Amino acid sequence: MPLSSDNMLTCRLCGQDHQAVPLSAGETARCVRCGARLETEPRGHRCTAVAFALAGLAFAAPAAWVPFITVEKLGNVRTGNFIDGVIQLNAHDMPFLAAWVLICGGIAPLLLLGSLLISRRHPLPAKRLGDALVHWSMPEVYVLAVFVALTRLGSIVEVETNAGFWSYCAMSVALLLAWRAFRLQPPPEPSA
Amino acid sequence: MMNSRAQVSANLHRPAALALAAALMLIPANLLPILDTRMAGKARIDTIWSGIVELYETGLWPLAVIVFIASLVIPIFKLVGLAFLFFAAHRDAADLSDSARRTLTRLYAFLDVIGRWSMLDVFLVAFLTGIVRFGAPAMVAPRIGVVAFAAAVVLTILATRAFDPRLLWATASTASAPPSA
Numbered sequence: 001m002p003l004s005s006d007n008m009l010t011c012r013l014c015g016q017d018h019q020a021v022p023l024s025a026g027e028t029a030r031c032v033r034c035g036a037r038l039e040t041e042p043r044g045h046r047c048t049a050v051a052f053a054l055a056g057l058a059f060a061a062p063a064a065w066v067p068f069i070t071v072e073k074l075g076n077v078r079t080g081n082f083i084d085g086v087i088q089l090n091a092h093d094m095p096f097l098a099a100w101v102l103i104c105g106g107i108a109p110l111l112l113l114g115s116l117l118i119s120r121r122h123p124l125p126a127k128r129l130g131d132a133l134v135h136w137s138m139p140e141v142y143v144l145a146v147f148v149a150l151t152r153l154g155s156i157v158e159v160e161t162n163a164g165f166w167s168y169c170a171m172s173v174a175l176l177l178a179w180r181a182f183r184l185q186p187p188p189e190p191s192a
Numbered sequence: 193m194m195n196s197r198a199q200v201s202a203n204l205h206r207p208a209a210l211a212l213a214a215a216l217m218l219i220p221a222n223l224l225p226i227l228d229t230r231m232a233g234k235a236r237i238d239t240i241w242s243g244i245v246e247l248y249e250t251g252l253w254p255l256a257v258i259v260f261i262a263s264l265v266i267p268i269f270k271l272v273g274l275a276f277l278f279f280a281a282h283r284d285a286a287d288l289s290d291s292a293r294r295t296l297t298r299l300y301a302f303l304d305v306i307g308r309w310s311m312l313d314v315f316l317v318a319f320l321t322g323i324v325r326f327g328a329p330a331m332v333a334p335r336i337g338v339v340a341f342a343a344a345v346v347l348t349i350l351a352t353r354a355f356d357p358r359l360l361w362a363t364a365s366t367a368s369a370p371p372s373a
């Protein structure tokens with residue numbers, strides 16, 4: 001039976017071709033061979049991903065400049081945030097490590113938010129960019145690392161959490177929600 | 193279509209080489225110190241393992257468990273899992289049952305998802321280095337082991353990306369049913 005290629009869904013994990021069938025909202029099509037999710041019929045609005053991406057970018061500015069935590073030791077007060085960690089790694093002659101932390105914790109999440117921002121007007125480039133970036137964007141892992149650092153330092157010195165850290169947390173949550181909404185959004189209207 | 197066994201093993205060269213490099217990197221990553229700490233009148237130099245033990249001994253055992261899983265369990269499980277997938281695709285792809293192929297495909301998807309969490313220790317060292325710098329009374333400095341560990345994580349992610357899970361299905365018959373809803 002010849003099938004038109006627009007009507008085909010190919011499983012990204014096993015390569016099985018499927019003929020697309022209509023789904024109702026919220027229903028998920030799974031691969032007959034390996035069981036991977038092929039597509040979920042969207043429930044949300046096409047602007048949801050853009051709205052979450054905007055929120056994420058709004059939180060990115062304080063996340064970059066406001067301190068994450070304040071530490072006090074013998075009357076000395078120090079603040080630190082994401083950028084300080086990158087600068088100090090570089091100062092300790094570890095430029096590649098500094099770049100890698102900067103990419104995974106800062107640049108990749110920002111670019112991912114940026115590509116989600118244009119996802120309504122340019123869904124295909126947004127998807128291509130997003131699939132390439134999502135493996136290197138790890139703000140949620142950085143959040144866990146800061147929690148571990150806070151607890152560990154808190155047992156030795158006086159530690160105070162600042163707005164920069166909560167902004168960074170909010171940015172990473174907004175990014176996860178935007179990416180999820182993007183994957184579940186309605187397909188683009190045919191332009192030609 | 194990828195059908196011949198020769199083609200399958202040719203497609204395994206790159207991911208297998210990357211995974212092997214990652215496994216070799218894990219050796220210095222675990223033997224060399226990753227962090228130099230001078231705080232509260234004590235100076236210590238930690239490896240990944242001694243850092244976990246210290247968290248446990250100071251009563252922060254939930255953190256010790258989290259770091260243990262992220263820094264030791266996930267990297268090793270991921271490399272062993274990848275090696276298992278490579279062997280399955282290389283040796284017995286033709287004899288695998290569909291349910292075995294399905295299990296292996298799920299294993300691949302799982303390995304792909306968990307890999308990022310092994311960056312925890314690298315981020316921890318980066319953040320502590322940025323915040324604790326009071327000069328002589330208290331300071332934290334990164335040591336070379338953390339670079340080896342980060343390299344192992346990057347190589348493992350690249351190995352996972354280089355492996356095409358469709359190789360597990362290269363010799364399978366193509367099903368011709370519509371997707372199940």
Ligand SMILES: [Zn+2]
Pocket residue numbers: 011012013014015016031032033034035036
């Ligand atoms: Zn499949």
